[in-house]
Structures are given as structure tokens and as C-alpha cells.
Amino acid sequence: MSGSGRFVDGYLLYLLARASSVASAEFHQQVRAQGVSIAVWRVLASLKGTDQGLTVGELARSCLANQPAISKTVDKLVEQGLLERHADTDDRRRVWVRLTPAGEQRVDSLIARAMDHQTRLLDALGPENADILKAALTQLIDRAP
Amino acid sequence: MSGSGRFVDGYLLYLLARASSVASAEFHQQVRAQGVSIAVWRVLASLKGTDQGLTVGELARSCLANQPAISKTVDKLVEQGLLERHADTDDRRRVWVRLTPAGEQRVDSLIARAMDHQTRLLDALGPENADILKAALTQLIDRAP
DNA sequence: TGTAAAAATATTCCTTTTCATACAATAACG
DNA sequence: CGTTATTGTATGAAAAGGAATATTTTTACA
Numbered sequence: 001m002s003g004s005g006r007f008v009d010g011y012l013l014y015l016l017a018r019a020s021s022v023a024s025a026e027f028h029q030q031v032r033a034q035g036v037s038i039a040v041w042r043v044l045a046s047l048k049g050t051d052q053g054l055t056v057g058e059l060a061r062s063c064l065a066n067q068p069a070i071s072k073t074v075d076k077l078v079e080q081g082l083l084e085r086h087a088d089t090d091d092r093r094r095v096w097v098r099l100t101p102a103g104e105q106r107v108d109s110l111i112a113r114a115m116d117h118q119t120r121l122l123d124a125l126g127p128e129n130a131d132i133l134k135a136a137l138t139q140l141i142d143r144a145p
Numbered sequence: 146m147s148g149s150g151r152f153v154d155g156y157l158l159y160l161l162a163r164a165s166s167v168a169s170a171e172f173h174q175q176v177r178a179q180g181v182s183i184a185v186w187r188v189l190a191s192l193k194g195t196d197q198g199l200t201v202g203e204l205a206r207s208c209l210a211n212q213p214a215i216s217k218t219v220d221k222l223v224e225q226g227l228l229e230r231h232a233d234t235d236d237r238r239r240v241w242v243r244l245t246p247a248g249e250q251r252v253d254s255l256i257a258r259a260m261d262h263q264t265r266l267l268d269a270l271g272p273e274n275a276d277i278l279k280a281a282l283t284q285l286i287d288r289a290p
Numbered sequence: 291t292g293t294a295a296a297a298a299t300a301t302t303c304c305t306t307t308t309c310a311t312a313c314a315a316t317a318a319c320g
Numbered sequence: 321c322g323t324t325a326t327t328g329t330a331t332g333a334a335a336a337g338g339a340a341t342a343t344t345t346t347t348a349c350a
Binding site: 200201202212213215216217220236238239240 | 327328329330331
């Protein structure tokens with residue numbers, strides 16, 4: 001005996017985390033090679049395609065991160081001129097965050113690489129497997145407790 | 146217009162990360178409520194079911210973490226009496242890490258909760274969807290670039 | 291309305307992670 | 321063999337992240 005009786009090998013949450021990690025590894029290295037952290041990439045990517053931006057809270061949920069972490073990351077990106085904050089006129093607690101033109105430019109360049117990587121990933125999977133995977137993940141997100 | 150033209154909504158790596166995050170959220174809260182960090186849970190869970198333990202490097206890869214982070218987490222868990230280190234006799238660079246009896250006891254209690262949570266998750270998904278998901282994730286892991 | 295509760299963000303303090311590197315041991319190869 | 325390269329782990333300084341809380345604004349409701 002001594003066959004792999006490891007607990008994690010049959011554990012769904014581990015399979016999920018590992019799949020996400022393995023699938024992202026190559027692209028994440030490319031991002032870091034551009035001098036951009038994954039946290040920053042997620043903030044920029046989350047804002048791309050929103051026309052008024054997102055509030056800090058929405059951004060945190062979108063980035064799968066904590067609100068304080070996002071506040072701090074936004075601080076830095078505002079200093080770098082990639083983001084801008086502006087208060088909501090109706091509810092002055094809310095703070096909107098959106099890309100500046102420089103931010104758009106930066107994220108566009110990263111997104112180009114992301115799409116390129118995704119194409120290769122989908123190719124490796126095959127179109128039908130990719131569709132099955134997307135459907136299964138979407139169901140999981142909708143139905144998870 | 147103003148329909149969701151957000152980039153991330155169509156991005157596979159984001160779907161994966163979000164699925165992993167959403168599916169894990171509830172259980173991870175339970176773990177933290179036990180006073181155990183996710184990093185520690187992953188170390189303990191990774192070791193469960195290995196009969197000689199794992200080396201530090203294997204443990205790092207299994208935990209989807211960096212080697213220095215694992216070295217430090219192991220330090221603390223050794224201090225707490227949950228893990229023990231012992232050098233490899235053949236290759237004295239390698240350091241094996243394994244659960245102590247106290248560590249086994251701790252991880253067993255967490256695993257009981259994990260299995261319970263997984264049962265509910267699989268129920269919510271339905272058996273056939275669960276199988277499809279597992280197969281798709283396994284393929285992704287095997288075929289990712 | 292006035293007051294208590296709730297919500298959104300920022301801030302503080304402390305832990306953890308990361309990056310680079312040091313150190314020790316083995317492997318490769320002239 | 322001796323020397324260089326490589327591998328595995330640990331360590332130290334710097335950055336990031338997390339939990340708790342403060343602050344400001346809005347909502348609920350007596």
C-alpha cells in the first residue's frame with residue numbers, strides 16, 4: 001500500500017483552488033513581469049468596461065478582497081494617476097473609483113495579454129470542454145451555499 | 146445602453162477564481178471561527194493521509210503557496226506541537242514535515258466540518274453536475290499551459 | 291423630529307507574505 | 321577528485337493583507 005490516501009486529493013474545494021491556481025499561473029507571471037501585482041491587476045480589470053466606475057465596496061467584492069485592502073490599493077493607484085476617486089452626490093458615504101485615461105491605457109495592454117492567454121487556454125481545453133467548464137462554474141457560483 | 150460590458154464578466158480566469166472563492170467562503174468562515182487561518186488549514190489538510198509527511202517544498206506546492214511562507218507557518222505549528230520536522234537521511238537538504246498526534250486530532254476535527262460542508266455543496270449542485278464539474282476541473286489542471 | 295441603528299469608507303495596528311538572498315548539501319562535469 | 325552549478329530550506333527586510341475600530345452619512349422608527 002501507501003497509495004495516495006491524501007485527504008485533499010478528493011476534496012472539491014481543493015480541486016477548485018488548484019484549478020484556479022494552475023490555470024492562472026502562467027498569465028500571473030506575465031502580469032508580475034510587467035511590474036503589476038495581481039491585486040492591482042484585479043482592480044484595473046474589474047473597472048474595465050464600467051462606464052461610471054465602481055464604488056469601493058463593489059470593487060472589493062469584484063476583486064474577491066477585503067474593503068480595507070482595496071482602499072489602500074486605490075490610494076496607490078490614484079497616486080500613480082491610474083485611478084480617480086469621486087464622491088457620490090446622492091449618498092456621500094459612497095466613493096466611486098474609475099480609470100483615468102492612463103489607467104485605461106495600462107489595463108488595455110494587460111487585457112490584450114489576458115485575451116491572448118485565454119485563447120491559448122481555451123485551445124488547450126477544446127471548445128466543448130470549455131463550454132462545459134464555464135457552465136459548471138456558473139452553476140456552482142449560483143448555487144453555492 | 147450601459148449593459149454590463151465589463152471585461153471580467155467574460156473572462157475565464159475570473160470565473161474560476163470567483164467560483165473557488167464563492168464555494169469556499171462559508172467553510173473558510175467556519176475554519177477562522179475555530180481560530181485557524183486558511184494558510185494553516187491548508188498545511189494541516191495537505192499532510193492528512195500522507196504516511197511519512199511531505200517535504201517543505203512539496204507542502205508549499207500543495208498549499209499553492211511560497212516556500213518561505215510555508216517554512217514560517219511550519220515554524221509556528223511546530224511550536225504549537227501540531228507538526229514535527231525531521232531531516233531526510235539520504236538528502237540532508239530535505240526536511241520532512243508531518244502531523245503529530247495532536248496535529249492529527251486538530252485536522253480530523255476540521256476535516257469533519259469540511260466533509261460536512263462538501264456534502265451540502267454537492268447536494269446543492271446535484272450529483273451529475275458535481276461529476277461534470279470535477280471532470281472539467283481535472284482536465285483543466287492537466288491541460289493548462 | 292430626534293435618536294438609535296445601520297451602512298460605506300478610512301485608518302490603525304499587527305500578522306502574514308513576498309522578494310531577495312544566504313546557507314547547506316548534492317549533482318555535474320572538467 | 322576539485323570546482324562549479326544546482327537544489328532545498330531558512331532568514332531578514334520590506335510590502336501587503338487582515339481584524340478591529342473610528343468616522344461620516346444615511347436610514348428606521350418611536
